[in-house]
Amino acid sequence: MSEIRVGLLGLGTIGIGVARILIEQQELISRRLGKQVRLVTAADRILGRDFDLDLISSVRLTDDANDVVTADDVDLVIELIGGYEPARSLVMTAIEHGKHVVTANKALIAKHGEEIFLLAAEKGVAIGFEAAVGGGIPCLKALREGLSANAIESVYGILNGTCNFILTKMENEGADYADVLREAQELGYAEADPTFDVEGIDTAHKLSILAAMAFGSRIRFDEVFTEGISRISAADIEAVSELGYRIKLLGIAKPHGDGSDMKRIEMRVHPTLVPLSAQIAQVSDSYNAVQICGDFVEQTIYIGRGAGERPTASAVIADVMDIARVAPDGVAHLAPPMGFVESERSELETLPVADIECEYYLRFMVQDKPGVIAAITSVLSDHRISLEALSQKERHATQAVPIVMLTHETAEGNLQAAISRITSLTNVEEDVLILRKENFGA
Amino acid sequence: MSEIRVGLLGLGTIGIGVARILIEQQELISRRLGKQVRLVTAADRILGRDFDLDLISSVRLTDDANDVVTADDVDLVIELIGGYEPARSLVMTAIEHGKHVVTANKALIAKHGEEIFLLAAEKGVAIGFEAAVGGGIPCLKALREGLSANAIESVYGILNGTCNFILTKMENEGADYADVLREAQELGYAEADPTFDVEGIDTAHKLSILAAMAFGSRIRFDEVFTEGISRISAADIEAVSELGYRIKLLGIAKPHGDGSDMKRIEMRVHPTLVPLSAQIAQVSDSYNAVQICGDFVEQTIYIGRGAGERPTASAVIADVMDIARVAPDGVAHLAPPMGFVESERSELETLPVADIECEYYLRFMVQDKPGVIAAITSVLSDHRISLEALSQKERHATQAVPIVMLTHETAEGNLQAAISRITSLTNVEEDVLILRKENFGA
Known part of the structure; x- marks a missing residue:
């Protein structure tokens, strides 16, 4: 039986998961693929670590990642280091040396995907990154191949398990953000520095990849409008719930202009009010979901584990098997990595933030004095x-009280102008919480 | 730009949808595929029909399907006739003539898939049937490719939109089965003869395909335990709802024995009590859902439109594009149609119905006489x-009243033996409704 020889970069949680799946499923993988996938070498900076896996002890270990990406006996490199560098340099070197690459690194693809795809095309090697978006859920494959006959009309995603875990727990327990974050950190669900997750950056990485694949555009992570969940309070979650909504951190991408006249792409990540009756509102804990609407298929939803050793390993090895099936000389028979032939990908612009149209949830903190609501609503009316x-809700003579509003649709720029005027009013504090609402047909 | 030339069998609703998507998305398909998909010829028995599509009037129309499957200028045949014959013969002839085949015909694949796959492998052509299961949802691709590194632990599906529409409407409106069926027929959601849908046969077709793909076994449609929804009353739906459940017609497949020691496959289709909190319970109206659990990926769920002109056309053309990408000579680079290399597919037996273990919902109609409950529970206890x-619920002196029970797990054979004894008791009517329950971790 022929084989594909794999080199692994990074033996952290996911790396061990990948090694484990290659051992445990060796027979199954061969039965499905007709080839063997063999782990030949692995690199990690912390060697001497006590690995509990037989195979790891029998593969060639090195603390120099360059050994792996240049090795003569490696056909495919799995990059699980994460982050921008040295992941980028190692991946580029691997491609230069004619190796296929599979990665779970969303930051890498979001930031450097375009140069990686170009070099890969030039060298005739394949790039797989299913694990970078939605963890174990084969959502990129669905978008790239399963829905390939559709003009995509919208993409919505719960793409960060940490945020979804925190929001679910805040709602279920009426707990405050800081307490739940601390608990998530203790459980290992959140990093010591949670910024990438809770401020929406991880979601923006993933959304930028989904959007470019959906609309045939370039990956423009830096242009995603991004807000995180760290300012949401237990009181907001309760107020939202009474209005019939639930807060989810969503990545949202939509095209503007019709069909081939498509001109601009809207991309945004923010805590979003979703109706309790929407399917995506039921996706809780650390589960991820991607909802894709195509003009022929209508709404489709894909739900599963968005992270973790085993689900991520599942997605990584699915990519390895797809590539192994066409290797060594059939890479042109794979769907293009971003779902469009390279020369057909367009330079669509990103819709400016000020032009995004939304319905809003606004929470003002005000001194409960006569005329304050009239003053606020008068500004809104002006706009x-x-x-x-x-x-x-409550009235206090001396303390600031919250006023909560749901608006009809307006442009972000117009809203921000109004908010700016409102926060300069007497008796209105500067701390305004702005959330956005999506209706999902409800 | 190179092209793939398509011949179409059947110009009913789905056929028109396929023609429509090929016209409307011509540019998009080329941008994604790098080739053109061109409809060359189409066959339908009712020619002279007034088609409103420009392209249909420019393609070669025939009323002899054999013209299409043998035409020299056709590379790929799309079969949308449905049913066993003449679909089977036409597909076999197309393959004999070296043509790739894409079909939406679940009955054909469930019954004749094995011989079709064998001939296709012999002739080196590809077979696509994504549209046969879950309509527009790319669930077969997910199972075959996206989850290919997983040993599959279970498959659950809401696979028939007609049944899901009927059950949803019965619950929402408290309406009876017969009334809702009539309405569904008037709306075109149910056939004049609804047997295939409402008696679970269509679901069994689809489940048999999913099970064989999940577990690497042969398609054994005839061995699926199948019950439909036609005996469910508004009162049952209400009783179930009070217990915290909802009734869904599910297809369920599970392997028995661990990993490579897997020996038998459980396949069943029946109305099922699912907890209201389960994700699959939220899938309503004519939506379909497939829930697949793999040992690495854990639970994944795929939701979308299970039927209809446009969603089905979406799945059909995705298959065409997958095949066009490797054609003419790279068919070996596609994943095998059933997800396992042909020689590695096994002859796993189907678990006998009597050995299936379930929790049950039982509804007995009894004369409300002293001792009747004691007599029933005594038989159950014996077993x-x-x-x-x-x-x-209610007590009537003269009329039969319902007694509803939920049981803990027991084998189907044991339950049936108990039911048989119970229905021979004095004061218990023969009409017992047996539903099965799945807990989905709730």
């Missing part, structure tokens, strides 16, 4: 922003 | 069937 709901 | 819940 032609109409209200769907308004509630003021 | 070591323990109860999780029991309820008797």
Whole structure:
């Protein structure tokens, strides 16, 4: 039986998961693939670590990642180091040496994907990155191949398990953000420095990849409008719930202009009010979901584990098997990495933030003095922003109280101008929480 | 730009959808594929019909399907006739003539798939049938390729949109089966003869394909245990709802024995109690869902439109594009149609119905006489069937009243033996409704 020889970069949690799946499923993989996938060499900076896996002790270990990406007996490199560098340099070197690359590194693809794809095409090697978006869920394959006959009309994703875990726990327990974050960190669900997750950057990495694949554009991570979940309070979650919504950190991408006249792409990541009746509202804990609407297929949803050793290993090895099936000389028979023939990918611009149109949830903290609501609503009215709901719960003579509003649709730029005027009003504090709402047909 | 030339069998709803997508998305398909997909000829028995599509009037039309499957200028045949014959003969002839085949015909694949795959392998052509299961949802691709590194632990599917529409409407409106069926027929959601849908046969077709792909076994449609929804009443739906469940017609497949020691496959289709909190319980109306658990990826769920002109056309053309990408001489670079190399597919037996273990919902109609519940529970106890819940709602002196029970797990054979004894008891009517329950971790 022929084989594909794999070199592994990084023996952290995911690396061990990949080694484990290659051992445990060796027979199954061969039965499905008709070839063997053999782990030949692995690199990690911390050698001497006590690995509990037989295979790891029998593969060639090195603490120099360059050995792996240049090795003569490696056909395919799996990059699991994460981050921008040295991952980028190692991947580029691997491609230069004619090796296929599979990676779970969303930051790498979001930031350096375009140069990686170009070099890979030039060298005739394949790039797989299913594990970079949605963890174990084969959502990129669905978008790239399963829905390839559709003009994509929208992509929504719960793409960060840490944030979804935190929001679910805040809602279920009425707990505050800081407490739940601490717990998530203790459980290993959140990093010591949680910024990438909770501030939406990880979601923006993934969304930028999904959007470019959906609309045939270039990956433009830097242009994603991004807000995280760290300012949401238990009180907001409760107020939202009373209005019939739940807060999810969503990545959202939509095309503007119709069909071939498509001109600009909207990309945004922010905590979003979703109706309790929407399917995506039911996706809880650390689960991820990607909802893709195509003009023929209509709505489709893909749900599963968005991270973790075993689900990520599942996606990594699926890519390895797809590549092994066409290797060594059939790479042109794979779907192009971003779902469009390279020369047909376009230079669509990103819709400016000010032009994004949304419905909003606004929470103002005000001194409960006569006329304050009138003053706020008067500014909103000046900006032609109409209200769907308004509630003021408790009244205190001396303390700031929250006023919560749902608006009808307006442009982000218009809203921000109104907010700026409102926060300069007497009796309105500067701390305004702005959330956005999606209706999902409800 | 190179092209793949398509011949179409059947110009019904789906056929028109396929023609439409090929016209409307011509440019998009080329941008994604790097080739053109060109409809060359189409066959339908009812020619002279007034087609509203420009392309249809420019393609070669025939009323003899044999013209299409033998035409020199056709590389790929799309079969949309449905049913066993003449679809089988036409597909076999197309393959004999070296043509790739894409079909939406689940009955054909469930019944004749094995001989079709064998001939296709012999002739070096590809077979695509994504549209046969889950309509527009790319669930076969997910199972075959996206989850290919996993040993599959279970497959659950809401696979028939007609049944899901009927059950959803019965629940939402408290309406009876017959009334909702009539309405579904008037709306075109159900056939004039609804047997294939409502008696679970269509679901069994699809489940048999999913199971064989999941477990590397042969397609054994005839061995699927199949019950439909036609005996469910509004009262059952209400009783089930009070217990915290919802009724869905599920296809269920599980392997028995661990990993490579896998010996038998459980396949069943029946109305199933699912907890309201389960994701699959939220899949309503004519939507389909496939839930696949793999040993590495854990639970994944795929939701979308299970039928209809446009979603089905989406799946058909995705298959065409996958094949066009490798054609003419790279068919070996496609994943094998059933997800395992042909020689590695096994002859696993189907678990006998009597050995299936379930929890049950039982509804007995009884004369409300002293001792009747004691007599029933005594028989159940004889068979070591323990109860999780029991309820008797109303009491009538003269009329039969329903008694509803939830049992703990027991084997189907044991349950049937107990039921047989119970229905021979005085004061118990023969009409017992047996539903099965799945807990989905709830």
